Amino acid sequence: MKRRKTYVIVGAGGRSRFFCSAIATDYRDTSELLALCDVNQTRMDYANRQLTEKYGCPAAATYKAEDFDRMLLEQKPDTVIVTSVDRTHHTYIIRALEKGCEVITEKPMTVDEDKCAEILEAVHRTGGKVRVAFNYRYAPHHTKVRELIGQGAIGEVFSVHFEWLLNTKHGADYFRRWHRDKRNSGGLLVHKSTHHFDLVSYWIGSAPDSVFAYGDLLFYGRENAERRGVTRFYDRATGHPAAEDDPFALHLDRNGRLKAMYLEAEHEDGYKRDLSVFSDGISIEDTMGVLVRYRNRAILTYALHAYSPWEGYRIAINGSRGRLEMEIIEQSYVNSGGDKALEGALKNKSLRIWPMFGAPYEVEVEQGQGGHGGGDPALLRDLFGEPADDPYHRAANHEDGARSILVGIAANHAIRTGRPVLVDDLIKLPQTRESR
Helix, strand or coil: CCCCEEEEEECCCCCHHHHHHHHHCCCCCCEEEEEEEECCHHHHHHHHHHHHHHCCCCCCEEEEHHHHHHHHHHHCCCEEEECCCHHHHHHHHHHHHHCCCEEEECCCCCCCHHHHHHHHHHHHHHCCCEEECCHHHHCHHHHHHHHHHHCCCCCCEEEEEEEEEEECCHHHHCCCCHHHCHHHHCCHHHHCCHHHHHHHHHHHCCCEEEEEEEEECCCCCHHHHHHCCCCCCCCECCCCHHHCCCCCCCCHHHCHHHHHHCHHHHHHHCCCCCECCCCCCCCCCCEEEEEEEECCCCEEEEEEEEEECCCEEEEEEEECCEEEEEEEEECCCCCCCCCHHHCCCEEEEEEEEEECCCCCEECCCCCCCCCHHHHHHHHHHHHHCCCCCCCCCCCEEHHHHHHHHHHHHHHHHHHHHCCCEEHHHHCCCCCCCCCC
16 A cells, blocks of 8 residues: 655644645545644644544644644654745745755745745755645636647737735735734735736746836725724724624634634734724735736736725736636635635636637636635645646746745835836746746
8 A cells, every 4th residue: 555645734724724624534545644833732722623523533743833843853744734824934844845854835935035035045955845835726717828828829928917806805804814914924915916926927937027016005904994984993803892893893703613713722822813904003005006027028917906895806918819808706705714615716707818800709617616716626636636747737836936926025125115126136036947
């Protein structure tokens, strides 16, 4: 019988459940979870209850964050899965590589250029392997865009317009938890937009060259609420009377999973998951516009708004032979607040080609099932299933992770300074696989 690959997970928050449940169910014949590592024992204990009571699996060993190295020494895993707070990703990635482990990291790979450089140096020094969990690459409609461009359906790509809308359920959620502090997440242009910037590089086969951006906090935050006439405020929603009629409030005591993972774990680390989105202390933007020039001279215009009435995105790609248009409406969600298969699940989609000379036509695309437009289950098969050839080359490595985050990192510099940023002034990026 073939030996199962062994894993440990560092960071037992909401995203870890995605990997835990996959290993415990569909991939228990090929994979084994040995241990969990987190700053919070209560949260790890909850994860273990899910493993034993819901999935009938053995409990994983647990280690506090300061014992990460001891965990690697004792457990000797094949792979470390990193799902901790974004600003800590580089620490665990590098230490895992130095211990001879492979790494699967949640996006973003890290939050600034210095940490990114440390990761790239560690991969080069150790010869290790890093996979970045870009599930959006695996959604059937995104794979189809890659296929159409590769087939020359619109010719050589010259420009991309990409508008992403986060609604007042999902978008608001970034402003009530640790992501609201830019030191933790790099802001939405790094934490969230890394998905989108990765897709553009993946589709057009080029790396970013220069970036300019504007961004501001215009909707969330106390000052903006006061300007709109709001007079009733609260620090956190759970148990506060002023939050009862607030559609932006998240009540941890009314959701069993959120209560167990966060409310009952507060006594250990003081982390509050339900802060008011209209409180002070928010240092990320909610309204952003980015202009990117790629090495192949293609131009990206990108917009992200985190307070939209609907969730989804519109993309237009212009080329020498025509135009591709895609509109996607997604299921809204709160992280860890419900069925993970509904996270970013498709509600509606359309994909159309406009030939330069000819009638436009709709492109039929397989309906992806599961989270993130069907990308989640396909990514999990690629990570934990039997190895298989992928003609679309969707697996993302450390170089892909760097290309995607450096657009957002450069945009953050541009927002702060009011000047365009050359990506090579931050880090000398390798060429894409397609252009090498």
